[in-house]
Amino acid sequence: AQRVTQPEKLLSVFKGAPVELKCNYSYSGSPELFWYVQYSRQRLQLLLRHISRESIKGFTADLNKGETSFHLKKPFAQEEDSAMYYCALRNYGQNFVFGPGTRLSVLP
């Protein structure tokens, strides 16, 4: 069965500090992994996907198949990064399986 775990419900860091949001998954096959972000009072929006290997708003994520992880990282957190972050796995049927989310709070 497909499953996505995000061990931290809440992560607080100071502005300028590095941040890492953890995501682990279980999936039989070749997964497609994504990070979605939801800013306060806004809709879910795609942050990045592993196949594009791009960096959005300074965030990067590397798919580690050996560790079945897709951690989201940013070297220097900004206050505007405060939001809910959801790791998601796209399964064969093309719908998403979401993790429970991590609330990132960047303190001034």
Add this chain to the structure above:
Amino acid sequence: EPEVTQTPSHQVTQMGQEVILRCVPISNHLYFYWYRQILGQKVEFLVSFYNNEISEKSEIFDDRFSVERPDGSNFTLKIRSTKLEDSAMYFCASSEDRPHYEQYFGPGTRLTVT
């Protein structure tokens, strides 16, 4: 930039009543989805819809739930005989084509069953 829209933003209904949640997907998109998020819990897939039929549904999508694309623009989720546990945020999403991966989400409808 085109967006997925949803109406109403908040719906309150009494247990046992029927509700219809409405979504207008992005106009050239072909795949449509409903998700729900119970307060404090994760986003859960309900159903996907393509070519006027359900392509996949989860165990949450029982026979009280139905979806429809009544015209060329709207995509609706109907819940009959609502239960207290149906209270959640319901998100509609659409995508252009399967190989494009990205699903664009609407702002959500908060359903409160009393």
